[in-house]
Amino acid sequence: MNQNTTRELLNYLKDNSGFVTSNELANVLNVSTKTIKRQVKRINDDANALVIKSEKGRGYFLDYNIYLYKKDSLSFMDKEPLNKIQLDILRELLLTSPKFIRLDELMDKYYLSESAIHVAIRKIESVLADYNLVIVMKHRHVQISGSEKDIRDALIYLILNANNEYDFGNLTDILESQIKDPDISFAIRQKEYAESALKSTIPYPYNVNLFMHIYILLNRTRRFVKISMDDKTVRSLDKQISEYPEIFSVSTEILNNINRYLHVNVSKNEIYYLFEYLISSRLNSIIGDKNDDTLVKTVTDLYIDIVSHDFGIKIVRGSLFTELFQHILPMINRLRHNIRLNNALIDEIKTEYGQLLQSVETASLQIEKDLNLPHISQNESGFIALYFAKYLEENNNQLSAIVVCTTGIGTSELVAAKIRKSFPNIHIENVISSFELDDVIKYGKKVDLLISTIPLRKKYKMPVVVVSSLFSLRDKNRVQEVVRNLNEPIDTSKFLEIPIETKELSKDSVINMVSQKLGLLTGLDSRRINKAIYDREEKGNTTITNGIVILHSIINDKFPNFVGISVLNTPIHTWKCLDNTPVRIVITFCLSQENVIHKSNVKDIRYLSRNLADDDFVDELSNSRNSKVAINLIKRKLEESQC
Template identity: 20%
Template sequence: MYSIFATLIWYCFVISGNHKIVYNEDVKKELMKMKLNERQKVLLKSLIEENDYKTLQEYADMLQISYKTVSNDVNVLMKTLADIHIEVDKKPHCGIRLNLKHDQINELNKLLQEQSGKDEYLSISDRRTEIYLQYLWNPNAYYSIQYFSDLYFVSASSIMKDLDIVSEKLTRYDITMEKSKKGTCIHGSEINIRKALLDYMERYLYEHVMEVERYQHLSEKFKRFHDMEVDDIEAIIEFLEQNMNHIEAVSKKIINEPYYSNAFLYLVLMILRIKHGNYIQDVKELVYYDDAIDETDFEFTNKLCRNINHQYDIQITEAEAINVYRHLISGGLSKKEIEIVERNTKANDLNSLTLAYTRYLIEHMSILFGIDFSNQVYLHSNLRFHIKPMINRLRYDIKINNMMVEEIQKRYPLEFYLTQLSCILTSRRYEIKEPSKEEVAYIMVYFQSAIERHLHTIQAILVTGQSVGSAQLLKTRLENTFQDVVIKEILPPSKLNQVNMENIDLILTTGNVSMNLPYIAVSLFCDETDIATIRHYLKNLRKHKHMNPKDISICFEECDFKTNQYAITMHTVFGSIVIQKSEDTHMYYDKHQGNIKYGIFYKELKEINPMMQVLFNQVIHQ
């Protein structure tokens, strides 16, 4: 029996065959007499689809069966097809093919679909997915190699390879596969089994469904499987959507994507698992179990669980309810506002920890990128509302998928790895589990948006001795005329030397000033000549405006150049990173005027983690 989720992917690769076609009755009668096994039907299907000659060995490789087996199957097909006047054409050194007319192709295809338990030949990857899901849905069941071999009509050796791949995939979720005389079964906690199933479902929906149709599509797939425990998946989806919408309305919080999908699909999965007799029995099974539960937020969860119990006649345990609560708050559901705390607070409560984490991350991203992110209000706000539920996810080991992570890494490699480095070291500072690359990619997008704003925004100061009202009038005219110019400060000439000019792109003044930096003098009313002068300056400035990463101070210690064995400790702005010598590295040192310069080069830079390249490519002086 296929699990619900195995059937879900199975239907992705089959033809529905719901429409009716009038067949040639003589051909139909003969075909209905065919005594073909499933493997022979798959071979016949392949012959129908192939226009050119193909050798028996090629078919044997495709079906993962021996040459002798495929040869015997071809002989059976030749005899059967001859009865309905279809010829198998053999050509020396080229192989075989069927001589078919167009109407014969359609008839054979449709009749094969009627007779076959599976309408399409599964690829190796699809077969392994079905096996993987069958184990997850039935964790207490034992399956023999022969069982899968008979089910998929492939050799035992092929199934053994499949099980090795499946076992490796299961270990990612701390699920093990155990062999015994009964067969093979899996061992893992119910929480980890759900993580594996949830991860699969999210990836499947992303790959196959348009956003607006994802839940309707899920319902359609489930409804086509008749041997399931829950009769009406569509009703479950509608019921949960109503309850989730109610929670959002009452709490006055919106759970955005992808967190909504994560929580929503978890609830669907929980109901199906409980109906199937699989519970989270004990709160001790939960990762990072404590009593830090907000009573108001937990009441939303309890009400939802009571509604589910009543609707589906199941009993959600305390551990199950806590896990539902965690999925909801890990998606952003929380009534608490983030409090303002001191900059260096070693916070214990979630709100102050969120603020401290955000500030530390922004501070060091500013160092790495050479951009002052500290004054970007939108960045602070967006990061806080992402980081707060992220900390919950890291605490409770709740994973989210980010289907764009590979594209982000490919398009923004430097930005991604610098963000990853900052996130890892910020998490270590606050003793939080290091975020996954999926989480890092979401955070990087916030910073990339801030970088884009920086690159397209001109930071300016206005130096004037005029009255406050006149200065404000000029500021307003300048910002209205030049949409990407932001006047950060208005100050008199006497205070000009007190300003940090590091991130200032443009200095405007209403009079002559004594300074070494370039500036543009404008009239108090900023006439057309002034505007043309500023526009010309900005045109040249934009050509050269780019990120300016600061040098990362790194020094090497504990280096013994007289031996081949040594360790290198790199002190960065974040902390220490220890690198061991390998055959791919070459070290040099140079003593000059009492200072020792150390450097490290890699023979093959492509083999280095790009995050390390960022550090190693700096010129090292210590």
């Protein structure tokens, strides 16, 4: 586990107020439970305190008070940047890897003592951990060990500083002015040749990655470094090479140009590296026409579904789907080929769109698991979050809210600031005291939501969420649930009359009739409806009181949810409710399993379920003469619940 993952472990525990099992942590961080255990011990040892506590059968718990006091003593929390000499040593070690360099040679070249060179190497080693690279010391010689991809990534982002937010033109201008190296012009020409030959512009930041790859290749080859590629990796590319021969041909020609430029024969394996970089760029005019887009479409749909559910908003796919699809297509290629893409704006995204990024990262974890994809990094999730941020700003699907506290200053301003950061779809209309609230509601602009740091004595038409002055994760979740409810419209058109015409009334005959009628009315397979109802009945009683039963049919398919209402002329005396009354009213929930899992499009059903716990409503419903009267009563009650 590297230091980034150590921070992720702490951050995950910080965001969860209770215990988290080792299995959950291992799944989220993509490591083993043994690694979690070792890492917890390391953190506690480093702090010389029980920062993370554990209980058998419950998991791990972050003692937040101890963490606040001890976080500065955790060595991995903040790494001091390398100085110029240390960066020069790092550059030399990376460029010559996997060759060893004598320690004496480095000491003489940079005028360092024995102790100073060892300090430099320890600091370099801590930085390299983020790139899965290690320092190897042997007989007073030192080398950097790791995969070729990771070595080049470290050169790109640590030495050439390509993670700054420069476009291609700015970056190459800066490098030319600082380094004054003819290799830069050559690498630019190869990038331009690829675009010309493929009749496609390589956009930022893919153009920077390709340019850097070629530039670093020139430098490493001059040091007589032989590059190797695993035969397994080469074989895995064979299918894509056959699909995109023009890209493979361009990769071959660029290598020929490099051979002529350096007057050497570079390893033919470099063709495969170049091919990987090109295939993982947004060459939509080539890749988009040939790619089997089923996986890309599924990933795009999942991101939109999960984020829209988290934020409680209905997203119209349109341009958002198109833009995400075009981004995710090369992203999947990058994941498959282990190509790292740093996000220059990740810190700003965390600050400006923290909750949105968190939602996208949650989606990324689920997508990895469900579709068996490689790890989707925070950098990649950050790029995707920007597409959603753009959509939210352009469509302005915002709810208006008022933040209330005792005085209207202090805690409420803090809460308002945190809400703005966490919820881009909530617009804070005002921050006021509880004394001003009635007048503001009476004479001011209509708002959708009240968020208060104190309990409010009166009842208001809009929802009220009481939160703590610190606006904790629990508070965020409560606000998120209310926002989801506000944005999810009640669709009472899904309530269907199910007339029961059989004379021989029994539990089985009614269930069979309900299944057949629902199948006819919805177009679903009545046999699947019937089986799902019986599967639920086997698990336990679904009757309530006053002659009412609630059948459940949850089907693994995509469709809008339906609720069937049947009022029987004659009660079924062989089918009794909890209060021993015979069943007369049959309510059937016919639900899509996907909607149940994601809790989407189920607001009407949630409200109906809550109202069925209201004795007055149940009494009124049980007196319904027929299905039509019952549905009208339910519609009226749902409309009242929404107010």
